[in-house]
Amino acid sequence: MHLPVQLTWLIPALPAAAAAMIAVVPARRPGLGAGLALAALAGSLLLAVLALGGALADPAARLTHTFTWFAVGHGAIRLGWLLDPLGTLLAVMVAAVGLLIFTFSLGYLRDDPRAKQFFCFLSLFAGAMLGLLLANSLLLLFVCWELVGLASYLLIGFWFQRPAAAQAARKAFITTRIGDLGLLLGLVWLQDSTGTLLLFDGGRGVLEAEALGSLAGATTVGGLAVSTAIGLLLFCGAAGKSGQVPLHVWLPDAMEGPTPVSALIHAATMVAAGVFLVARVFPLLAADLALPHAPVHALSVVATVGAVTALFGAAVAVAQDDIKRVLAFSTVSQLGYMMLAAGTGAWTAAIFHLLTHACFKALLFLGAGSVIHATHHEQDIRRLGGLRGRLPVTGATFAVGMMALAGVPFLFSGFWSKEAILHAAHGWAISPLPFLVALAAVALTAFYMTRLLAEVFAGAPRGHGAETAHESPAVMTVPLVVLALASVGLGFLGTPWWPWLQRTLDPTFKAEAGGAGLMAVSIALVAAGILAGWARYGRHPRSDARAPDPLARSVPRLHRALAARLGCDELYAATLGRLNAALAAAANALDRSVWDGCVRLLARLGAYAGLVSRETDEEVLNGGFNAAGDGLRASGRAYARTQTGDAHGYVWMLAAGFVLLALAVLLGGAR
Amino acid sequence: MIALAAIALGTLAAAAVALALRDLIHSALLLIASWVGIAAFYLWAGAEFIAFAQVLIYVGAISMVVLFAVLLTRPPTAPATPVRSGRTVPGFLAGGAVLGLLAGAVLSSPLPAGMGAAPAFGVRELGLKLLGPHAGALLATGALLTVALLGAVVLAAGRGKEDAP
Amino acid sequence: MSPLQACLLFSSALFSLGLIAVLVRSNAILVLLGVELMLNAANLNFIAFWRYGPAPAEGHGVVFVVFALAVAAAEAAVGLALVIALHRHQRNVRLGDARRLHG
């Protein structure tokens, strides 16, 4: 039983409808809202699984359902749905991880008076994300994209009473909007040059050979192929959503939202959107590869940005003290990995890593949420510690997540997906640098994850929250266990010996042999990172919350710079912020002196004209009307004298009139 | 014809006496009697439904409202309003003139004579007419009655603060 | 004198009585009742013309009277409500005192 493509709309519509319904559910029945959200998402999951079944039955066939939204002139704006392995696989992932996160939220937000709104926003988020994944039209994708942005704004700022949360929500919204501007421009350009925004339309879609050929064939400013320019614009949007340098600044701040939101945004949905977009429009990005004299290839930019982001995120994560912030920068880094993979042509590896990362990052975030919940909102790892015995389930699952993220060999999914990416980077012909950067990031990732695990779970409690911690309820731990199992199991879908996932996503995929040496190198790096982390943090856990970080003792200046996130925010404030302020001041001055002056001059002229007009009016025209008005008033006053207000008088007149009239008729009839 | 004459005389007498009486209650009751007379005329003319509706509406409903109005607006002391006023004579003159004109017109017009058989127009036919070709008018009448009811309530209820004890 | 003429004379007399009541009496309630009488006289004409008219089976007169009765009921209700409102304003129901509507 497969889902008919005409019914694809049901998958995003269910959570969206649930959001609408929850919005009108009485606030005193939060359980009803949560139940609605869960039921709708479960329904979506079921439908998505059916759709996936249909898509896997024949991976090469793209099931599309196109419909006309509205007609303009001779053309029409057409939207559509698409069922292919890429979209449906991610839809299943989003729905499944989302369902677990919803379940977790039941426990996490049990005491929040606004839990109803939370589930409303979550449902909206999930619906928009599912729509984004299944859209066959970049326009529909863009609509859902913006809805995702809106929902993330609402969710990050869910505790808007806290200034930091409101600030973070605004920051996320504005930063991603900068990227979205590029995306919108790209879409407009694409519509202008191809006349459609449908991805696949029986040979006429933008991702099909005809359109790609024409796009790659034309050139624009600077010798860029049109496809390169459009691709880079689209990548702007992806970079904004996926937190790539330099638009990564919103992502760590987004931790101000409730932890399930962090899990949802950083694991499954929002950040995945950017990678998904790159994978989705990969043929467009890759169209310029065949051009020999292109000044720059779009994919090279993608790979470079990804490499920089991967290293940057991993380095900064080393020096963070907030448990969620460490994970946030880790996400930045891993997204960089994915972009790197996509840029080097292995978009299937990117999706593979996206899937595995979704699972173990959701696991890590939910684990962090469980820790935070258990320790009464203590997020500083310096004041945690010694939770291994107090939170056994959380600790064990967190360790699984850590190992998956660090890439502990063979058993954990992160290892296999990372391996696929390294393999692709190694084979990239244009430059060896991304590969080397990725290797460095591997070691750093292992190091900071070991540090995190050691600081939180090993040693003795260093704060009141950690001392009184107790395990979270089953509604929170069960999703952790499920996600831990998935973090282990998912990796076997894409091993080099059986690359099922890659083959399913891309029927032309060919497995290349000879990765054993590379694998040995990466295993050695992971081992080195873990050992270094253990040596620094695990063997001698710090005794006191105020004790300085071991790293800060040995390389204080580097540590300080990393802890300050390499000054990105300050840099933006000093450059862009100041530029913006200066521009605003200039605009203000321009407005006040020049434009106002013009307007005032016009006003003076108008007033003078009015003066002249009034004189004429009063002297010439009004005289005549006054006379007429006086005449009317006089006649009216005379007529009003007959209006005595005496009902009898009126009847008298009636009777008299009748008699006169009848007499006239009778006499007239007689004549 | 004899029946008609009896009905007409009774009705007219009741109405005339009612309009000449001082006591408002007696006037109202006699007017009700004249309404019953009109209903009798309808019955005589073969309009059975109209006759009963006339009784139901005028004797059953309107008379109640009239009596209520009379009781509510009765002056606290004995009524001092003179029946005869300066308008009496001209009033009768005007009424007489109208009557004369109407009677003259009726008598001088060529009207069909003779009394046909009672037409076959019973309750069923009336119902079919009302709900068939005149259904729209019926709905409009319903709306009118509702609005009139609401308007009467609003008018009679006043602003409330005057009614407070 | 044909029956129709008799009926019409009857209704004319009734109408004139109502008119005289309206003209002569000063009590608003009685004036209203006079109006009702005139309305009844009109209804009477409808029935008479229906009974002796050209197409009695069509029943136009009867249908019209049904509607006229409904309108009369509405008119009586509103009219008497007006009388009560008048009484509240000027503490009597003399129509001659109600001159606040003069032009």
Add this chain to the structure above:
Amino acid sequence: MNPPAADPLAAGLLERLPLLARDALTGALPEPWRWVANGLLAILAIIVVFSSLFALLTLAERKVLARVQNRPGPNRAGLPLTRFRLGGLGQPLADGIKMLTKEDIVPRGADPVLHFLAPVVLLALSLLTFAVLPYGRLLVPVELEAGVLYFFAAGAATELALFMAGWASRNKYSLLAAMRALAQLISYELPLLLAVVPVVLLAGSLSTSGIVAAQAGWDLGFLPRWFVLTPWGFASFLIFLTAALAESNRSPFDLPEAESELIAGHLTEYSGFKYALFFMAEYLGMTALAGLGVTLFLGGWRAPLPFLEFVPSYAWFGLKLLALLFVFIWIRATFPRLRIDQLTRLAWKFLVPLALLNLGTAALWALTAGWGPALQPLRWLGAVALVAGPFVLLGRGLTAGLRPRTYRFA
């Protein structure tokens, strides 16, 4: 009184007994006089039968009330001048003699004409309503096409008589009672009429015998097709019963005569024969309304079971009438009197909306008349839900604000 010839039962001797007796009396007269004599005879029969029924009803009421209150009631008066007591059967006669011989008092300042006219008009109008009731298969005194309308036209006019009584007495209690009576009668006229409208709608006739004819036949071979046995009919019947109680000023709606508040209401200044007339008119009005209820809802003169059809139809009518009258008395013995605000609230906020909704239910019932046997349960279920749902909801609204009233000025 044209006997339907096709009906085989109509030819039964018992069934035709009243007609045979009438023909034996008037058969010798020539045609126009015979018609007049027949009419007079019918009027006489109605007056005699229902006057004696009234007499017995007063006794029955006292006896039943006494039974309910666990006391014997009147049981002394029997056959005059003998020692046969017959369980107090002579009480009405004694009461009648007492009433007739009492002094007739007309208060000073009263309006003598109206004071006299009021009971007469009331009794006359009450008797008028009896003209259209079908007492039996062959016993319909006046066959009118708009019989139900006639009944209500005549019934509505009784309000006038009550007003006349209250006004003419020049007694403030009487006048207050008259005003109360008018308010109550106007209020309950509406649900009463609205409860009858569904019957007219479903029967497709305004004539009483037509309505009885519409209730002919049997469901499943034994269930009579009386209107009371349908969901809307049952609801209509209950509304009709409640409104009829109020219309006839019976307890628990006897506010115009609430002796604790208004002495005896509009009857305060009446005594002797006039009082008896009032009394009689009230009971006759109640009897007529009960008769109408039997006609409209309980199948009129029809037998309740097929094999009981050999019993003459007028006997069935009489039995049902007596049963309904007993229910009236029973209700009087059971329920406490309502307050005036509760009374009007019951009418306007409960009975009228319910009756209007019930009209819709009846319309639905008529629309779904063509449904097959498979859909019948659905039809029943829908109609019952449409009747019961508003009943529960409106009833909740009716009792929601019920609490002891606080008196600010007393």
